Amino acid sequence: MTFSSTSIENKNTFTIKQLEIKLAHYPLFTLFPVIDISPISNGLSNEVYSVSCALNPHEIASTINAIKAQFPEEQAQHIAVYLDEHTSYAKNEPINFIVKQLIKPISPLSFHLQRLAASNHIAPPILYANKEDSIQVMTQIKGEHLTQNLSDEHLAALREAVVTLHKLGQGTFKKPANKQTSTSLLQPEKFDVCSSIINDLNKINELDETLIFGISKQDLCEINAIVNQVHGRLNIIKEDNTFIHCDLNPYNILFSQNNTDPHKKINVTFLDWDYACFTDVCWDLACIMYEFKITGAKREQFISHYCQQAKLNQKDIKEKVELYEVLYIVACILWVVLSEVNAHNPNKQSDIHARYNLDVIMKELRKIKL
Template sequence: MAIPHGERCLVKMDKKLLSHYTLFDNQTILSCNLLAHQGYCNENHIITTDKNKYLLRKLLRDDIDRQNEYKIHHLAYNEGITAAPLLYDEVNEIMIFAFLEGKHKETLDAHELKGLAEVLKKLHNIEYGGSPIPLEIQNHTETITKALTTIEKYPKEYVLCHNDLNPKNIFFSHDIKFIDWEYAGVNDRYFDLACICVEFSLDEEMQEIFLKAYFSKRYSKEKLESYKIIYKTLCEEWFKT
């Protein structure tokens, strides 16, 4: 979910403010620049010092539980699947993380899909207490009603999910990392699986490779297809708001 730089007024970060953080003790802040592309929920800056690079996020939306987001980010970092969380300034609405080197990919080969499945399993195995996120769909068409009815036939497989695994939220380098945890929370594991299948436009063959790498047991194609419909509908409604 990215919008081009320049479509809105972006906050200019003050080096003087940043220098007050103990994180930058014994470092000289050389620059703090906006990234070329910005998300909907934060303004992203790259901080360069004489020793390191950092990602600074100026938090924009007030309808997101940022404390919970930061907690989940820590849990994910402990599993080695995201950048190190370094600072959360609730008063100034700032989070700072280690800067990740890597690139986003729109299409994946079989090896990358298998690696992605392994990282997703690590996320879904994190112990996390919380209530499931409701599927808030506004327009209940016949198709979406059928999909919702179908998933009710299957046992709930609630785990900690990212819930927004589009290509811009996944970094590929020597390993795979997830970023942007605003919408993370408890959901059925099939939601994240459906998200990846949809976002990377996996055909039947590549979808099978991905799911076989994720599951050590049989899985339900019917449940997956229903969650794909649900995910697409939620995205369509989200972008209309």
């Protein structure tokens, strides 16, 4: 796996009409006929759509029976719960699903890790997956994407969710019924963040300069030197590897009010598990620190409480988060550059361009003193 692995080739995507035809042949959408498909996002590794479907309120009982007959127990339960929640507040309205089309085949690791996360209420359940078309269908989770200036309550909820996420592979949380899920994750291959970034830098450096968006070969040499310096420092600090999300930007995190549990006021749901992997926990923490601009006392508190809950060395984690944050800034630069190099439609830019300003990120990188 590399950060560019999902964007180095042309996208094999459908038009909305083609997607509608495909979905009509899936078992789920024979029960819920498609009314409308609306694009939500266009990223490097996937395209996401909201799919509105017809729901006859007089046939809910028979629909649930058909679901139980056609789907595996775990998926049937998720669909039935989602249907029940929907009809409790919108009985006569269409029901919406999220359909995600991946550019590459569905990763078994990300698929199983999302299932583990869903069973612990920090990810949307996967209701249906078609490996041939690289399509996943999920419930539509209600909530909001927050960016900066998170309240103390939101920070605490986010921290709790990250601790839960990082314990998924440790056998301390509930696993889905399928026993193969846990055994397939026992001996994962470690994702080396530094090596991946260096590999992507080399790929970009080999391109004709006219194809590179907003960055010079001199900039690339400067970035490469910084990454090598960070790599050297990380090599002498103990690793804390586990299963991580690997892409915890604000658009992949939903916050919502919890009205059922008096001890938990805010729910946190992690979306888009395409990059999920086995590596150091500090990559996820660095993503959060940078994306939400968590600094000063709030940063200290977040890391301190995280380390207490995760039982990790606070001094090591703090130092590694600072180093991984540098790598994350570099990764953001790579994503912007690669989204332009690999654009499958010259008139359609990836959402990455709306999120990151290349000049601003380069200035941030140059200000860092290692």
